[in-house]
Amino acid sequence: MDQTARALEQTPEASALLHPDGSRPLLILHVDDDPKDHAVFKAAGSEAKVPILWHFINSAQGAISYLQRLLKATSTASWPDLVLLDIAMPRETGLKVLEYTCTKPEFQKLPIVVFSGSKDPKVTARAGLLGAKSVIAKPSSFEEAVPLFQSIYQLFSISTQRPCSGTFPV
Numbered sequence: 001m002d003q004t005a006r007a008l009e010q011t012p013e014a015s016a017l018l019h020p021d022g023s024r025p026l027l028i029l030h031v032d033d034d035p036k037d038h039a040v041f042k043a044a045g046s047e048a049k050v051p052i053l054w055h056f057i058n059s060a061q062g063a064i065s066y067l068q069r070l071l072k073a074t075s076t077a078s079w080p081d082l083v084l085l086d087i088a089m090p091r092e093t094g095l096k097v098l099e100y101t102c103t104k105p106e107f108q109k110l111p112i113v114v115f116s117g118s119k120d121p122k123v124t125a126r127a128g129l130l131g132a133k134s135v136i137a138k139p140s141s142f143e144e145a146v147p148l149f150q151s152i153y154q155l156f157s158i159s160t161q162r163p164c165s166g167t168f169p170v
Helices: 003-008 035-047 060-072 094-102 121-129 142-158
Strands: 026-031 052-057 082-086 112-116 134-137
Touching (some): 026 142, 060 094, 112 121
Parallel strands (some): 026 082, 112 134
8 A cells, every 4th residue: 555545544433322213333444535525525414313333544555555455354344244335536537446356256236436526527437337335426415415425324324234233454
């Protein structure tokens, strides 16, 4: 992993420890070069009152290195439930992460949702061909992000019924 990515790879933090119904946090790996977007997403998850455990990586290469480490883990229990992936990043784009995950059968069931500001239909089509479950316009405000994360939590927490480990592997 490059020096910058390692320095900015953050320890996961829960926006809430448990949902009032006792359900475990949704583990989200957020790959985005903009720490402001991550801060907005994390705050939106808190405001939405949904338990999300966030792990932020600021580059495509950093994400690929992280995913390579996941493959070496002895258990998938602490794998993310969802990857939120930005496409437009310096050096390598989010498409590089999708190119990597689509070559590994172990990641075929890992949902990757692309958040993008790009309106280029070729980028959207390529992301879909490489295995993105969805391509969503990146919310432009905190107010847009709150209901979006309520929906994301509802959708992905239902599909990820597994024991809570509460941590991401390093």
